Amino acid sequence: MTGMDETAPVTAALLIIGDEILSGRTQDKNLAYLAAWLNEAGIDMAEARVVPDVEAVVVEAVRALRGRYTYVFTTGGIGPTHDDITAECLAKAFEVPLQVHPEAHARLLAHYGEADFTPARQRMARVPEGAVLIDNPVSIAPGFQIGNVFVMAGVPKIMQAMLEGLRARLKGGVTVLSKAVTIRAPESAIAGDLGEIQAAHTGVSIGSYPFFRDATGQSGAQIVVRSRDAAALEAACAAVIAYCRRENLPFEEN
Template identity: 65%
Template sequence: MSDDVKAGLLVIGDEILSGRTEDKNISYLATWLNEAGIQLAEVRVVPDIEGEIADAVNALRARYDYVFTTGGIGPTHDDITVDSIAAAFGVPVVTHKEAYARMEAYYGAENFTPARQRMARVPAGGELVDNPVSIAPGIRIENVFILAGVPKIMQAMLEDLRPLLKGGRKVWTQALTIHVAESKIADGLGALQAAHGGVSIGSYPFYHAGVGAQVVIRSPDQAAVSTAMEALRTFCRENAFATEGPTEIE
């Protein structure tokens, strides 16, 4: 892999798109991946429709080093992620013997219902991702990792993947909060960006506790981030703009 290792995330579920459930996995996964030297480059949210899931998986896995999916691997009829990803790879769905044995031992034969048995199904060729929280595993097939949608379970599954992922360059990030209307710093930020081509400078306005903007500087080059941040602080001092920070963002 090159120095820049990128990933895509596919968030699956009608409940996300309807607003009934708030997604809490994107931010966590982006931070976790960056620590591993992998950049989350794209996020898509799709409904529980097999064709749309399959199309999105195929698009993402062709574009990025890794693809992660969250949601749709539970015991109910609308948990169709396994079927959809099997369709994307053009393989059948099979019962994974080890997954079946683990869950039967966990639940007990009398409580290992047909619904729970669904969670032992994998696309043919899939490997298990451990789930230390509730036993039902995630799945790896080629560069696609099929994870639970429940944040606590998703986070636990990620730790099982850490040794399998090859990272590249970590992106370093610093943020400075500036207590002035964003329009007053726009020209200065444009000039800073032009002068510091090795970094990305983003401005994110806020309107709580006064008006201002958080300016975020990112780059795989830690020294370049520090240099650009010092230039930003100088700009603020010269214009008597009140600031807070800078802070390191993981």
């Protein structure tokens, strides 16, 4: 994208499309993978939505997300069946015609052959006008990019392969760094003071995640500090550790 503020965080949203996700028949495995992949590229996953295969809902979500974030990724709905409506929805969201992409058509025809290139499979060659293909090295049928929206398959193996082909198209920011301190004591032992530590250290985000040990009954909390500023990260972690030592709380640095 052009005109991007070099100092501003680069953000992304994921739009998961499919009745099968909402019904529980299929478990989404793409969100965690994409969030970790983007973080390594210096892109913050800021929002994720799951929507049904309903045109009006998908169109509204795409319009809302693409104006709010640097990048939007969608998964699902680009196969050959009647309920694969993502291409149509993106065309409507961008207010452009839906058309057969010559290169996509040629790839699919070569893959399936004339006899097996059924009308259903031909649907997978349709993209919004002006879209750029996203290669699919696993099962041929491509995804596509239109504007700042990247449309990918819902099958995790295919989505991951498509994602690797996008590295050169994405402009990342500064990677978020993180460190963790595991406290072997109830979360309440540090909860109040953790807020004071957070207030005293700007430019960092501090989260507390309690856990319970089934075998021993031991409880504790993992304090995770995140920041793009390495010095600020170290200072906040040092403050957490100093508090633990002062209050005689057992801890481990991770």
